[in-house]
Amino acid sequence: MFIGYVPSTGRFKDSVETNANGEIIADQCMATNVPGVFAAGDTRQKRFRQITTAVSDGTIAALSALEYISA
Numbered sequence: 001m002f003i004g005y006v007p008s009t010g011r012f013k014d015s016v017e018t019n020a021n022g023e024i025i026a027d028q029c030m031a032t033n034v035p036g037v038f039a040a041g042d043t044r045q046k047r048f049r050q051i052t053t054a055v056s057d058g059t060i061a062a063l064s065a066l067e068y069i070s071a
């Protein structure tokens with residue numbers, strides 16, 4: 001049995017764009033279709049899910065959020 005790849009994004013499906021698997025769609029800056037809302041890690045649509053990619057996403061999302069707030 002293998003568990004762990006179903007994202008817990010149900011509460012966001014009416015707020016931000018998700019795909020058929022419930023993964024949040026975000027661009028390379030981790031920005032969603034809603035200005036000021038960012039997604040990172042396994043919660044978003046992407047090809048590879050590893051700790052390193054999640055940490056990278058987190059850094060990018062945090063810097064993008066900082067940039068958004070500063071602007």
Ligand SMILES: Cc1cc2nc3c(=O)[nH]c(=O)nc-3n(C[C@H](O)[C@H](O)[C@H](O)COP(=O)(O)OP(=O)(O)OC[C@H]3O[C@@H](n4cnc5c(N)ncnc54)[C@H](O)[C@@H]3O)c2cc1C
Pocket residue numbers: 003004005008040041042043049050051052054
């Ligand atoms: C079985 C399995 C084996 C894996 N093995 C490896 C491996 O060997 N090497 C590797 O690099 N990667 C591995 N991965 C992938 C790796 O675990 C993930 O890519 C990584 O943990 C994603 O980090 P994340 O922070 O995005 O999500 P998560 O680590 O899932 O963290 C999300 C956190 O949010 C919390 N949360 C959820 N909903 C809420 C809420 N409403 N309010 C507050 N908190 C909430 C959860 O409890 C959780 O602590 C494995 C994954 C699985 C499932």
